[in-house]
Amino acid sequence: MSAVVFEAGYDFPLMVVRRDALEHNVATMAAFARDHGMELAPHVKTHLSREIAQLQLAAGAWGLTVADTRQARVARSFGARRIVVANQVVSPAGLGWAAAELAADPDFEFLSFADSVEGVDILARHAGERPFRVLVEMGHAGGRAGCRTLEEFLRVAAHAAETPGVEVAGVAGYEGGLPDAHHVRKYLDTLTEALEHLRVRGPILSVGGSQWFDVIGRELAAVQARILLRSGAYVSHDEGYYRERTPFNRIGGELRPALEVWAHVLSVPEPGLAVVGMGKRDAPYDEGLPIPRRDGVTVLKMQDQHTLLRADGLAPGDLVSFGISHPCTAFDKWRVLPLVDEDYRVVGTISTDFH
Template identity: 70%
Template sequence: MVQNILTESELPLMVVRQEALKHNVATMAAFARDHGLELAPHAKTHMSPEIAAMQLEAGAWGLTVATSRQARAVRGFGAQRIILANQIVDPVGLRWIAAELERDPEFEFLCFADSRAGVDILRAHAPARGFRVLAELGHPGGRAGCRSVDELLGLVGYIEQAEGVTLAGVAGYEGALTSADEVRKYLAQLQEAVEYLRVKNPILTVGGSQWFDVIGRDLVAVQATVVLRSGAYVSHDDGFYRERTPFNRVDGELRPAFEIWAHVLSVPEPGLAIVGMGKRDAPYDEGLPIPKRAGLTVVKMQDQHTVVHGDGLRPGDVLAFGISHPCTAFDKWRTLPVVDSDYRQVGTLTTHF
């Protein structure tokens, strides 16, 4: 008989709800397919071979990473097409990528560039078949990326004349923008940039966690392969992404897959409880954990403790919490039990951060 994992495990414990995980993978794959988009999920969210396999089996075009170390890991997960959605200037990482491209002729790798200096670094480490490059367009106040279409087209001209690199298309990231109007204006610039390219079957890749509904509408006619790099959807959450998911605006839903369970350790004052989980166990950078029991509020997290306001708690009580921000939840745990609706363990996820 399979035991309820919550009664057989030491707490705190973060679990993954199997039904929600499977639902989210299928839902996002269907959205991309129905809107003529490709999906290259951002593996930096989970860094899990088990989830990567689910995403690839659901039809993912490839996997996205942010660093060469992550690229090395997802190659081990079985990815044959990788987007490194970042500038890469690390010589050690570039040497490994170049060697992997030489070793496996079927391996496809793309990375971003937003400057001539960055392109020159790629050229200096390029394998015989070169690096495929996506010219990145940013926006004022954003992180990386050329700050105008004219600047990007100047970089495109430089890439086209350079040996060791091949232009594959254009990249952008809209996730830092705060309104649909801002996103539409930015997407229009990306589409304008693509129209100037002298590239057969260009790629246009965008972020796609908070605004994929706008992307699905506004880029429907662009003459390019549009690739979403959505990541947080796979587990969703009860906080940051619950409030921001495009499924609040269009048909469909994502379901929170994470729960963390912990004991009440102390009730030192009326209405104040100390719970035995902390910053090493649950994310806190984009919102504190969300109690599943009504009437409770998390007000502070420390290394090993969480301060909860609410009545009716006693030492030894077991509480469940949802999380906010999946990207800093997965990295807290090297193994995560996957549970069914009765909290029986039906699988295990491993993470490789």
């Protein structure tokens, strides 16, 4: 019989991963993508965990998405045969690694983004035996990277098509920063128009997909391309930022929060105020503070090593559970997390590879 996490000798604070929620989320998004004719290349910058990545691949993920070539090396060690770097790659060391991997393994697929002639030229200078395949990125006003006009997109795409060592594979975009479904639909129309100008065999159209995958599933259903969703936060979901924004709120179904942080009450220095031993090094705080999983408790402030609560009835030594908001800044705070069942028995571990 597995030990209950609270009796297994762990120090606190401690973040745990709920196995039932994790497996449910992986299966749910795999089914959504499959049912809508899309493919998942989940963004593993969320967790950078071998165990979770292998769950996603086993559930049918087309490949893995990462943010840079350092993460690409990690994803490759997880067994990924297809990697999308959802970014412009300009690092000589990273491109040297990618060129060597492509030369060593003819089955390895490596995609990155390009949004400038200069970026294409950097790729070309570091190309090896096989060309670097790129998704030309189409952005939007006020967004992050990406070509801002169709004319600019076509100029970059034409340059990439003519440049030895580079090959155009399709179009990339990121819709996550847009304010509503109307703006997302307009942006997807722009991506589709850009794709129609490319003369690429078996083109790829890749989009973000954590907040608007329902709109993406409807709007891109008839597009003649491989639609790659780069969703990442779904895998653990949360009880704050993504709980409010998940498309399943609009279309039915659910994702389940898989992360909890447990911490001891250290002090009750005055009536109604409790201090717990959990701080900014233990739980995310950038997109909302942790969410107490106990009625009558409110988080007032997080500090480096402490969190101040407005609460009655707590005493030093009590354990308090918190949900998190924004999983993309949760996993990176831990190197090993207990995997627990519905009774909090430890059934495995989740390791991460952040540096």
